[in-house]
Amino acid sequence: MAGHRRLLLAALGLTTGSLLLAVTVGSVDIPAVEAIGHLFTDDGSVHDRIIDELRLPRALTAFAVGGLLAVAGVLMQVLLRNPLADPYVLGVSGGAAGAVLGAMLLALSAAWLTPAAVVGALFSTLLVFGMTHASDDWRSDRLLLTGVVVAAGWAALISFVLSVSPMQQLPGMLFWLMGDLGDATAPGLPLTLLVTAVLLLSLRARDLNVAAQGMLQAAALGVDTARLRMELYFVGATLTAAAVAVGGAIGFVGLIVPHLVRRVGGTDHRVLIPVAALSGGSLLLLADTAARTLIRPMQLPVGVLTALIGVPIFLYLLQRQAAR
């Protein structure tokens, strides 16, 4: 119990630190004390406007997207009882990305991108889930394989859209595919969704604890597993869709963050979910801060950085796990 509280406090500390860093560094560095002042007062100065209109909205958006991806990862991993599962592996992100690129190709306005992502993610979810459900016994390795194949299908479709797209649209599409928060300035929706999801999932947290022991075992311990599976898949898909619609195809957050939190002792979902939300948010926020400052004034797509950070961490974790 004490360990749980320490973990939650550490995650809160990480969040505060990364938010503070995100609003202080950039094309102009603003001292932390001044930056904190600007957060609470409004003096109309240039620094004040940089923080209030540019850095804070982007930071909060990055945080929300990272949190959404991490929580979606937790849900997918319980659903498949496989620590390698995440929205990307299962083709959920691919569906969202395919639909958004399609909408971009049709030159639909930006307002259509979120609905397109949601439709794409849910469609992909239904496809994977429906095909797996058609067989009598419901097995997670089948679901994982179906997800991988569907993801490959989406990747092919995305390549197709890219190859027929007009030249001037390509850079935008490519940036978006790599995961980019450059235009992300509206934290309201993703942040609300994240908070709502974390609160609602606390009702299901102990169900998730026993579900991590296998769905049949969870059923034996009194969980309505048919319902839980549906909920996990659809909540996971919705969170992913929101994250993809806002930030594009950002990988590895959903895979790595839950893994890391479990490693440091957060296997209880009552702690794992909020801590994953906070640290997933912080990780993406730090990555985004690095993405816009490392080679300034140029900006990198944040997805490049999460992959660069994520791949070695993940390989290291796998090695350590194999060595045990």
Next chain:
Amino acid sequence: MTTLLEARGLSVEIAGRRLVDALDLRIDTGQSWALLGRNGVGKSTLLHTLAGLRPASAGELYCTGDPLHGLTARERARRIAVLLQHSNSGFGTDVLECVLGGRHPHLGALAWEGPHDVAIAQRCLAATGASDLAGRRLDSLSGGELRRVEIARLLCQQTPLALLDEPLNHLDPGHQAALLQVLNTECVGPRHALLMVVHDLNVAWHACTHWLILHTDGRWQAGARSELATEDLLGTAFGHPIERIGTGTGPLFRTRL
């Protein structure tokens, strides 16, 4: 005496194949049942069906008088505990957290396990000789250790009826004997009963009062062990000659090799 589980005309099918045909079974308090039969005959599938974890293809099941499929999953888990055949180590959960899973059906959605629940879990760990494992991670345990932790979780569920699929898997002879003793005191009594899948006929005789034998063609036989433990019947059931040495209350069963 109460009837904890009753099957009437229960048929179990898997992929169109009838494993159990019209089973009538009554498990009363104080009884311990051995479920016997060849590999692949459908013992686990029947056990899952009796536990309400999969639908039957025909027939009815009653749990303490109520239709089993009318119960919520939570209510069912407060009446029937199940030990699955294959152990599962989850995501690096620790042992105490795993055993506390047995309290799940007793707690509300937002409730945390209290000192009362922890005390029950620790008592169950002690009963299965697993107290010293309490702080370990599940994925660091040996097969036999994990089995004892899972049985502790089953005890922690504190249900009137326990259904166990090969509980002695991975256990050394000493732990097998100790565990049978624990199951007999904790899961059989004036308010408790159990049914377990076993392969060792000597264990089935000494640990159980009743036998349920499944045959490969869907036929079954259920009753007091003394009625079913004949060389003829066992030979048919297992498709291999089995010798019964000695009579009365202490026979020994030997597979002819």
